[in-house]
Amino acid sequence: MHPFGCEAETSLQDLFEYFKRCLQHGEWELASACVPQLITSTGGLSENLQDLIKAIVCHPYNLKWESVGSPHKLAWFWLQVLLKWTEEQISPSVRRELEFLLLLEELGSESIPDTVLKDLHQAFLDTQSNQKPAAGSRSTDAAVESCLRTLLEKKPRLAQCLAQFLQDQSWTDGHSLQRPFVQHLMNKLRKPERKQEKVEEWVEEIYAVLAVMPWSSGSSGGQFEALCEVLWAARHGPLTEERILNSLLRPRCHALVSVYCSTALRLQRDHLLRSSPNTQGSLIIFSHVT
Secondary structure (H helix, E strand, O other): OOOOOOHHHHHHHHHHHHHHHHHHHOOHHHHHHHHHHHOOOOOOHHHHHHHHHHHHHHOOOOOOOHHHOOHHHHHHHHHHHHHHHOOOOOOHHHHHHHHHHHHHHHHHHOOOOHHHHHHHHHHHHHHOOOOOOOOOHHHHHHHHHHHHHHHHHHOHHHHHHHHHHHOOOOOOOHHHOHHHHHHHHHHHHHOOOOOHHHHHHHHHHHHHHHHHOOOOOOOOOOHHHHHHHHHHHOOOOOOOHHHHHHHHOEOOEOHHHHHHHHHHHHHHHHHHHHHOHHHHHHHHHHHHHO
16 A cells, blocks of 8 residues: 555656566566656656666666667667657767767678778777877778778768768878778779660769768878869769769868869860960960060
């Protein structure tokens, strides 16, 4: 029998115990259905509930996660519950690592070897540290580039996601992430599709990879400029300059478009000088006069 006048509190305490039993048995939907009522309770139940959910998000590995596919998917499920019903915030670094671990699971489903996945995880951890990477970082960089090349052949969007996670590395050359994208595009452009029925697919792949290619400030060692030259040469077919520029445009960043336009201007000027000797002489005379 409940103590007189405490029926509501006792009922909530029973609900909280039921919530914990659901967690123990891996009944996630039933457990999450208890949250809206428990989150508004008093007497410390709400705080205890939030602490439990945050603990699941940070350490899901010992729970019965099989029904949702992986411990990281379980952590993501409870993170969404926490965000929906509370104002509690998970550390940005914890959330970012969870998102990256989910990306690694998706890469694993694309037949990326476990050894490469481990190297990718280490590369990600290096981005979160202010310290320089360990001595084996060169092999890690090679694994990153190899994985990006593989993804660009099949899933350019996954390559973009991976590059975005790793682009914050302050200890390495930011253009090392751009290099696989440039090399992939150069290889495609040097061997254009000849079969008419596949030309459109080839063109759309070029635009898709251009649209997700990462960019880093500073000199690229001429690799992106070289790509711009090849793109400019292909602009009258099967590619179009309008689509090239649209694919290079980034939110709040015109750097890629600026480099392409500078390269195009230089090439156009050189073309005019070569094709019009009189123009070249006029330019030389004009330069002496001025």
